[in-house]
Amino acid sequence: xxxxxxxxxxxxxxxxxxxxxxxxxxxxxxxxxxxxxxxxxxxxxxxxxxxxxxxxxxxxxxxxxxxxxxxxxxxxxxxxxxxxxxxxxxxxxxxxxxxxxxxxxxxxxxxxxxxxxxxxxxxxxxxxxxxxxxxxxxxxxxxxxxxxxxxxxx
Numbered sequence: 239x240x241x242x243x244x245x246x247x248x249x250x251x252x253x254x255x256x257x258x259x260x261x262x263x264x265x266x267x268x269x270x271x272x273x274x275x276x277x278x279x280x281x282x283x284x285x286x287x288x289x290x291x292x293x294x295x296x297x298x299x300x301x302x303x304x305x306x307x308x309x310x311x312x313x314x315x316x317x318x319x320x321x322x323x324x325x326x327x328x329x330x331x332x333x334x335x336x337x338x339x340x341x342x343x344x345x346x347x348x349x350x351x352x353x354x355x356x357x358x359x360x361x362x363x364x365x366x367x368x369x370x371x372x373x374x375x376x377x378x379x380x381x382x383x384x385x386x387x388x389x390x391x392x
Contacts (some may be wrong), residue, residue, distance in 0.1 A: 239263070239298055239299065240262065240263040240298070241264050241265070241301065242265045242267065242293070242301070243266045243294055243300070243304035244291050244294055244301070244302050244312060244316075245296060245301075245302065249303045249327060250266060250303040251266075253303065253327070254282055255282065257276060258284075258285045262285070263286070264285065264286050265287050265288070265294045266279065266282075266286065266289070266294065267290055267294035267295075269312075272290060291312070295316045297322065299321070299322065299323040299353075300322055300323070300375040301329055303328070305328075306329060306330050306332060306341055307332055308357065308358065309338060309352060313352070313355040316356075321360060324352070324356055324359035324360065325362050325363075326352050326361055328364065347363075348363075370391065
């Protein structure tokens with residue numbers, strides 16, 4: 239399966255490494271275009287490619303990995319979703335480290351807010367509370383395997 243990323247920062251790259259180790263392919267995208275991802279794709283190795291956000295969003299499964307403040311503009315710029323799985327890995331805070339303020343989405347969960355911006359997508363909330371080093375680490379620890387629980391919004 240080819241899995242797309244909308245965003246190519248530390249979280250998206252750690253996710254891509256896991257995807258590749260699992261035998262899948264990954265198409266990374268960002269707001270600056272595929273050419274800006276050449277070094278990252280080379281570092282990730284075979285199975286990793288760069289594409290536009292539209293190309294990444296066309297994959298069967300897509301991870302959203304952009305800052306909260308960029309979510310509305312990013313999703314508004316994409317074509318209509320066609321029942322793909324959209325993994326919401328976004329932390330719902332405005333600002334940058336040290337100056338975070340929680341996002342106000344009214345009576346909605348943040349994934350409901352994202353689902354409203356991505357009609358036709360099947361939104362799943364996952365990974366947003368997992369530090370990048372934990373996502374990159376080997377999941378087998380002392381003979382056991384780490385797990386990640388997630389919630390699915392239909």
